[in-house]
Amino acid sequence: MNYEGLSKKNVLRLLKEYLKEDFTYSSGRILGSMCTSPHSFAKRIFIKAIDKNLGDAGLFPGTMKLEQEAIAIIGSLLSKPDASGYIVSGGTEANLMAMWIARNLARKDRPEVIVPESAHFSFDKAANLLGLKLVKIGLDENFQVKTKDVRETINRNTVAIVGIAGSTELGVVDPISELSEIALNNSVYLHVDASFGGFVLPFLRDLGYNVPDFDFSLKGVCSITIDSHKMGLAPIPAGGILFRDKEYIKSVSIKVPYLSGGEITQGTILGTRSGASAVAVWALLKHMGREGYQRVVKKCMDLTDMIVKRVEKSKKVYLITNPIMNIVGLSSNSLEPKQLADGLRKRGWAVSSTQTHIRLVIMPHLKKKHIIRFLSDLEELA
Structure with missing residues (x-):
């Protein structure tokens, strides 16, 4: 610990440098987390x-x-x-x-x-x-x-x-x-x-x-x-x-x-x-009320359905099972799950992998444009 405290400005400058390393929900690049940006x-x-x-x-x-x-x-x-x-x-x-x-x-x-x-x-x-x-x-x-x-x-x-x-x-x-x-x-x-x-x-x-x-x-x-x-x-x-x-x-x-x-x-x-x-x-x-949460869930399921329909047409990736909620398991015909997840990470996407598949969690911070970009990279990589 330093003896004399730093100015708020200097602390914020240091903080900014560290936080640059983090993924952000607002970027739409986090697709493997069960958490999301909290409601304002x-x-x-x-x-x-x-x-x-x-x-x-x-x-x-x-x-x-x-x-x-x-x-x-x-x-x-x-x-x-x-x-x-x-x-x-x-x-x-x-x-x-x-x-x-x-x-x-x-x-x-x-x-x-x-x-x-x-x-x-x-x-x-x-x-x-x-x-x-x-x-x-x-x-x-x-x-x-x-x-x-x-x-x-x-x-x-x-x-x-x-x-x-x-x-x-x-x-x-x-x-x-x-x-x-x-x-x-x-x-x-x-x-x-x-x-x-x-x-x-x-x-x-x-x-x-x-x-x-x-x-x-x-x-x-x-x-x-x-x-x-x-x-x-x-x-x-x-x-x-x-x-x-x-x-x-x-x-x-x-x-x-x-x-x-x-x-x-x-x-x-x-x-x-x-x-x-x-x-x-x-x-x-x-x-939020019940109606507010219904809207949140519907949005996530609409994006989930969008992914499902795209994957069903793909010759490179396939569904592990038909999702019943906003979690999707995908695998590739040519790459192991970890290889696929690592390749996506290099392209800026944060997904998780298991022994059998990569996992996508379609949370409220995601938008249609994010899903379109992700699916494009997925097809190229797989």
Whole structure:
């Protein structure tokens, strides 16, 4: 650390040099991220609430009420307006909380969690932190978890089953209704990771798409992860975790007696929590309304359909599966996925790759002109 502080002008000059290295959403060159540029209104609200700390809710009771109202609105999207939960840092923290609670509720000596092979890496983190054994189940030809194998894998050590509603790699929705039935029949906790799909699937249904049940309308679903900082357009960090029963949270809650706002009980992993995130989520939900999010999702799906139609005519690239939401998996007849992704990177495009395909996530910052340019480069390269 320098002894004398730099002028604001010099700090900003240095900052500008570093940030030049970053991709920007506004350029339309980011096609592999599940995040996007936050809504301008949410940015303003975030700054207004920048000093709010939900970890000391006694000092910020208004902020706490806004978080609770945001959870109720999100709960209504997921068929349970009286759900309990929190605005957290993201899907990783939300999934960790769900596994923490599932483990504590079950009280097993050698706890096991059944997850699809498509599950997010956050479940590996949760297993490592919580001493869980992850049992990974293979996928069928539709890239959904094999429910028959889930049934056959459950044993007396199983503390939770995980289903995905919008997989990271392809946006696939597992047969959550079948998992719900399995969970109920075996008295096992079922968690749904809808980190991405949570702010897509309800609005796809509104728009007339055939959307399978995945939420609290299924009695076996105990908790759902849903990220507002993805398709919800909120500033990072803004994940969400919702529970069917507020009693679940008691299994991980502790009393905090020394806070200046008075003694409270905390049920989250973090102590200090950003109130700005919760307030921004609340403001966006109020401002956008259901109709606003329908428009956002429709725009993304229109661009997705544009890509699908172009790829179906191509002799160089092909779809891994027909997308059900705004995530597209593509592969080349001549290049390995990593080669294709690296080649696109050299041309200024940021996409992600897996062993079988490159992944495109068609987010709200993208426009038709960006997709046209990308498809042109893709055809040339592939």
